[in-house]
Amino acid sequence: MEQILEYLNEYSVEVLALLGGLYTVMRAIVLLTPTPKDDQLFKKADGYLSKILGILAKAGGLDTTQGMKKKETTKENKTIVSLLIYALIISSCVGCTSWNSIKKDPRAEVLAYSKMYEQTVTTLTKLNTQGVFSEEQKVTITALVDKGAAYLLLWHDTIETTNQRPTFADNAIYVIESLATYLVDEGTEQ
């Protein structure tokens, strides 16, 4: 038993990431199959899991409600965006324990947020090429993409010249996290 606990403690990030991946695949399969029975069963389990994920996200400093807007979207968009959001929340949360260490080094912090931005925008781009987003959504995402890049490039410049965390770093983080969370409302609202 102790060995199992030790293993879970050491590989908690990998285990959570794997569970997150499995959950994402499971949710996709259930939503894509026509049988209503598994849909109902999963919906019930999903309700509990969503609450847990929300608590974990908040515990990790991720505000999943910020910048939310109420708009009408198609069912297909809701499903796809919902999947994206779960993946993003999961990836942000399992990284929570790592953030404390990363924030000790200003160079590591800007590197981490650059990676987060790059991966988020790359995923959004792939979804966009598949026609997932409405024109209105594209405008909002474009504004966040531009603002996030501008902040990050400025952050890199500051690190290069002073090797210190800039005062606007929190604003940059807010914009980057908004990219990942602004669609939560549309993605999860049924």
Added chain:
Amino acid sequence: MDIASILKIGQLVIELVRLGVSLPSELKALAERVEAGEEITDEELDQAREAVKTAKRAWHDSN
């Protein structure tokens, strides 16, 4: 559902799983390096800066 739709969804699922797995792993590796006192090199920062620009450009190209 036709084959094209299944492939499209499959591609999407792979992308989401990739995102859900690779980012936390990268963050964990980075955190371990910080704890070990390893320095982040200028080259790594330059690459990250370029990756940000490339991602932004790709988003605009997709519109």
